[in-house]
Amino acid sequence: xxxxxxxxxxxxxxxxxxxxMNCSYKTSINxxxxxxxxxxxxxxxxxxxxxxxxxxxxxxxxxTLDTSKKSSSLLITASRAADTASYxxxxxxxxxxxxxxxxxGTKLQVIP
Amino acid sequence: xxxxxxxPSNKVTEKGKDVELRCDPISGHTALYWYRQSLGQGLxxxxxxxxxxxxDKSGLPSDRFSAERTGGSVSTLxxxxxxxxDSAVYLCxxxxxQNTEAFFGQGTRLTVV
Numbered sequence: 104x105x106x107x108x109x110x111x112x113x114x115x116x117x118x119x120x121x122x123x124m125n126c127s128y129k130t131s132i133n134x135x136x137x138x139x140x141x142x143x144x145x146x147x148x149x150x151x152x153x154x155x156x157x158x159x160x161x162x163x164x165x166x167t168l169d170t171s172k173k174s175s176s177l178l179i180t181a182s183r184a185a186d187t188a189s190y191x192x193x194x195x196x197x198x199x200x201x202x203x204x205x206x207x208g209t210k211l212q213v214i215p
Numbered sequence: 216x217x218x219x220x221x222x223p224s225n226k227v228t229e230k231g232k233d234v235e236l237r238c239d240p241i242s243g244h245t246a247l248y249w250y251r252q253s254l255g256q257g258l259x260x261x262x263x264x265x266x267x268x269x270x271d272k273s274g275l276p277s278d279r280f281s282a283e284r285t286g287g288s289v290s291t292l293x294x295x296x297x298x299x300x301d302s303a304v305y306l307c308x309x310x311x312x313q314n315t316e317a318f319f320g321q322g323t324r325l326t327v328v
Binding site for chain 2: 136138144145146147148151191193203204205206207208
């Protein structure tokens with residue numbers, strides 16, 4: 104079964120609005136990462152947040168992590184049409200080797 | 216991205232034939248992953264390599280699937296006696312160590328007809 108589950112599965116917003124996507128996971132983690140995928144091919148890394156961090160920013164992206172709730176959120180502010188893509192969270196479990204497990208993704212559509 | 220090359224980019228094969236997919240990453244990344252993504256779906260973990268060994272093969276769907284890695288670098292995923300349900304994009308990713316990002320190739324789109 105997937106370690107991470109994103110919600111919503113799909114999100115449609117107007118350009119300029121903010122988009123929030125959530126990710127829940129099941130086991131203790133070492134870190135959580137967010138990725139973006141265009142056109143169903145390779146994924147591009149967006150941001151990594153460690154288990155001892157609570158919030159991280161990168162440009163228009165803001166990621167929060169709540170380890171007590173085993174959840175994370177990705178906020179994209181002032182969205183653009185070019186942000187249209189699928190967004191995935193991925194977790195690396197703590198202990199032992201690092202195995203990165205992906206969620207099912209959120210499809211974001213930003214309407215110009 | 217970041218020097219992970221997958222070949223072929225696209226592969227159409229007849230049902231029952233064997234296929235070999237290749238992942239050629241830049242050096243220095245000890246961890247290598249294979250994932251499968253069916254149309255419109257999430258990423259399905261297949262296998263993880265640490266160096267040349269595979270401590271986790273739990274995602275391989277059946278014994279028709281196998282993978283190897285040599286020299287801590289190039290990896291091949293082999294699918295024997297392909298079936299139509301094997302049609303998907305197969306993605307390879309590498310990472311250096313814990314707390315580092317994974318770099319993905321552009322994937323191989325496999326179509327079994």
